[in-house]
Amino acid sequence: MKEEILKKAQKLDAEDTLASFRSKFYFPQKNGGDCIYLCGNSLGLQPNTTSQYVNAELEKWQKHGVEGHFTGAKPWVSYHKNSKSVLAKILGAKEDEVVAMNNLTTNLHLAMASFYRPNGKRTKILIERGAFPSDFYAVHSRIKVSGQDPDKNLIELEPTDGSDYLSTAEITAKIEELSDELALVMFPGVQYYTGQLFDIDAITKAAHKVGAYAGFDLAHAAGNVPMQLHDTNVDFAVWCTYKYLNSGPGGVGGLFIHEKHGQNIEMPRLSGWWGHDSESRFKMKNQINPIPTVDGWQLSNVNILSHASHLASLDIFDQAGIENLRAKSIKLTDFMESVINSSEVLTKNIKVLTPGSSNERGAQLSLYLINHGKSVFEFLLDNGAILDWREPNVIRVAPVPLYNSFTDVVNFVSILEKAIINEG
Structure with a gap:
């Protein structure tokens, strides 16, 4: 050299x-x-404050047992709220549109239960050829359990000109071609294999123009590139946090639901008790009263140790911008x-x-x-x-x-x- x-x-x-x-x-x-570590797109490095954040919750558990749910500066019962502010900045969202929970594929299934509801001739999902397996398997199975044939309704788009990556024009043209047969466009923010950053705004607009929903897997985009999910009117997005967001192997996932859908409590969803009114949650009366934000898609209480690790990295992101x-x-x-x-x-x-x-x-x-x-x-x-x-x-x-x-x-x-x- x-x-x-x-x-x-x-x-x-x-x-x-x-x-x-x-x-x-x-x-x-x-x-x-x-070492020369150039693998943050697979697993981010550990912040040197991670053990401090995790140990704080272990100590709370040690000292307070179940009372840790309601004690201290970060009670476990509302622990998921601690990451909202920074996630909203990273993703260009409102705090009520983002939540850290579950893992990516679980969140993708939850989102598709709401946003893929085949009706009449509108039955197709468009993804890219060679999609990351977590997307392919989830989308394929979602089509199947919805009573549709994946061979007919899972459309995999690949470059037509011998290029290594898809142009925005090719994607939007395919969306227009599928038109009223298209139910959902499901693309990554950044393609894992080529590293291509897709035009989220253009894809979303094209999907909405033909009456389809637009969802994105941000596993390789969250913490990598700034986004404006709210302003670009994305319907939903999912991500993991162990790549660029440095939350540790198998770390907590994330979900974005645009407020126009979050506020619609009639929207079909797979429900869990944590997604219903937090004020009456522990009265155990089993009343259906979804939270009118992305939190309404929550299933259960937070994995505290994983989320604590997540907060250690998010605090660094907040400092850096x-x-x-x-x-x-x-x-x-x-x-x-x-x-x-x-x-x-x-x-x-x-x-x-x-x-x-x-x-x-x-x-x-x-x-x-x-x-x-x-x-x-x-x-x-x-x-x-x-x-x-x-x-x-x-x-x-x-x-x-x-x-x-x-x-x-x-x-x-x-x-x-x-x-x-x-x-x-």
Whole structure:
């Protein structure tokens, strides 16, 4: 790697106003030092305050037992409310439109029970070909349990021009084509494999124009890119929190329901007692009185330890600001692409699958190994870089602005060059 590129990275790090946030996270150790961790799109690093947040609830449990539900600054009975403010900022939503609960797929099933109700000829769901399995299986089964044939009603859209990713024009044209047969458009915010950032606004408008609902899986978008779910009129969205939101393996999921639906207590849903009037909840009278917000989709009480871990990371996000993180993310990912493109070795052996425009991607580059296989990935692991491998021959690289540096990028690309050269 050229010396001037390293000097540029060091200069960018010195100018980075978010550089101090790196010290708020634990890095896995490899070869006697911090690894180059570029895998936040799969599992975010642990904030060094996580144990403090979790231990506070363990101590409350130890000291107060069941009374912990009603004691202290954060009573367990209303614990889910503690994350609403920051989640609303990250997602561009109102606090009454977001709630942390369950996991992503459970929340997706709950949302589709409300938003996929086939009627007459309006029976189809549109997703992208190669959707993440959590989406595919949930959508497929939802169609089936609704009495419809998935082979006819699950529409998987793929690029028609040989491109690696779908254009907004292709998506909206397909929506228009399906027209009054379309019940739901279910797309990711960021496509997990290519790293493409979809145009949520355009997709939502196209869906509504033909009378369909628009829902989004934000697993790879939440905490990665700013969104405006309320203003863009998205009907629902789901996400996990263990990727860019750093809440730990299997961490609590999230649900967004636009207020126009949340306020409609007649909307069909799969109900649980936690989604009904909290004032009368413990009177045990089993009266149907849904909460007129997203909280009306809650099933049961919060997993406190998982949610405590979630709060540790959200407090860091609140300090950093999602817009500031996005600004650094663009610089960081653009820098990585430029460093890769400056290497003759890499340009001959790697194809970047991710869109080249900053407006069409988040904190990710998906690198397709044209002439090599998984041994390159294994070389990277052995030499202190932790990344994600996807068949066939793709290394997903996520430079996360909260804790990755420009020097991380240079060091990673240097190891990648060595791996390619060693392979011959």
